[in-house]
Amino acid sequence: GENVEQHPSTLSVQEGDSAVIKCTYSDSASNYFPWYKQELGKRPQLIIDIRSNVGEKKDQRIAVTLNKTAKHFSLHITETQPEDSAVYFCAASKGDSSYKLIFGSGTRLLVRP
Amino acid sequence: NAGVTQTPKFRVLKTGQSMTLLCAQDMNHEYMYWYRQDPGMGLRLIHYSVGEGTTAKGEVPDGYNVSRLKKQNFLLGLESAAPSQTSVYFCASSYLTFQETQYFGPGTRLLVL
Numbered sequence: 001g002e003n004v005e006q007h008p009s010t011l012s013v014q015e016g017d018s019a020v021i022k023c024t025y026s027d028s029a030s031n032y033f034p035w036y037k038q039e040l041g042k043r044p045q046l047i048i049d050i051r052s053n054v055g056e057k058k059d060q061r062i063a064v065t066l067n068k069t070a071k072h073f074s075l076h077i078t079e080t081q082p083e084d085s086a087v088y089f090c091a092a093s094k095g096d097s098s099y100k101l102i103f104g105s106g107t108r109l110l111v112r113p
Numbered sequence: 114n115a116g117v118t119q120t121p122k123f124r125v126l127k128t129g130q131s132m133t134l135l136c137a138q139d140m141n142h143e144y145m146y147w148y149r150q151d152p153g154m155g156l157r158l159i160h161y162s163v164g165e166g167t168t169a170k171g172e173v174p175d176g177y178n179v180s181r182l183k184k185q186n187f188l189l190g191l192e193s194a195a196p197s198q199t200s201v202y203f204c205a206s207s208y209l210t211f212q213e214t215q216y217f218g219p220g221t222r223l224l225v226l
Contacts, residue, residue, distance in 0.1 A: 009153070032212040043203065043217040044156065051212075089155055099211040100171065103155035 002027045002094050006104030013080050014112050021088055021107045024072040029095020033066060033073045036089045038106075044089060048075070080111045115139055117218035119204050125224045126194045134189040134221050136204030144207045145187040146171075146215065147179060149200040156203065162187055194225045 003026045013019050023033075034049035050057045050064045050073065057064050061080075066073040073092075077084055087108050091101040117138045126132055136145065143164050148156040148171075158171030160179040168179045176198060178190045187206075191198060204218040 004155075006155075034214075043219050045217070046214045049214075091156075093212055098169075100158055100161070101211055101215075102172070103157070105153055105155045 002030070002092065002102045004090060004092050004102045004104045006090050006107055008107060009105065010108045010110070012110045012112060015080060015082060017080055019077045019080050019084070019109055019111075021075045021090070021109070022072060023074070023090035023092070023104050024070075025092040025102075026071070027092065027095040028068075028071065030071075030092040031095075032093040032099070032101075033064070034091050034101070035062075035064060035075050036091070036103075037086045038089065039086045047088075077109075080109075082111050082113050085109055085111045117204055117206055117216050119202075119218035119221050121221060122219070123222045123224075125226065126191075127226055128195060130194050131190070131192050132194065132223075133191075134202055134204075134223075136187045136189070136206075136218055137185055138187075138206040138216070139185060140206065140208070140216065141184070142206035142208050142216075143184075144210065145181065146205045146207075147177070147187065147189045148203045148205065149173065150203060150220075151200050159189065159202075194223075196225045199223060199225045 031052035036044040037047045038044040063076045087106045090104040093099045146161045147159040162181040165184040202221045205215040207215045
């Protein structure tokens with residue numbers, strides 16, 4: 001079945017540096033790829049998403065890139081700040097008619113001040 | 114506008130007991146979901162609903178039942194709780210499809226002894 005692999009599982013960066021989280025998916029028919037951020041003890045919240053008809057999308061300090069041929073997509077956070085510390089989840093829609101989301105296992109990002 | 118709410122916030126059950134988790138949303142969303150979150154496993158879809166009176170199985174439906182008698186409410190039932198169902202349960206909703214922002218509730222932490 002559909003599988004989404006996410007790497008790394010933990011990431012520690014210095015404040016101001018960039019952070020990159022990568023996900024690969026198995027279903028070539030997947031066409032929607034959201035990223036959710038979950039702060040400690042809080043609910044997941046959508047931070048950015050991308051559809052298969054574009055290769056890159058930016059929103060201030062965050063960007064997502066998609067490589068459909070290689071079936072992978074990445075989250076890029078520039079000029080990291082301590083408040084970026086959280087767990088980040090990628091997801092991919094299933095290619096069947098349900099379009100259910102399959103989530104990756106999460107990346108714990110720690111931004112050191 | 115409360116968004117998505119869940120009750121209870123925390124519950125301890127003994128093996129074999131039953132309980133119902135309640136999710137409510139006030140955003141007039143058609144789609145509602147129940148996920149479970151376990152360490153290192155991301156969010157896994159248990160059941161979902163595409164509208165009032167409908168339910169469908171997700172990726173991990175065994176041991177759970179759901180009902181959506183009213184558009185704003187989505188109930189998750191455990192008929193005979195097992196220790197493997199110890200988890201954090203998140204309800205979410207979206208307006209019309211899987212492929213748009215899912216708004217999550219605050220979560221219910223369930224411990225089955």
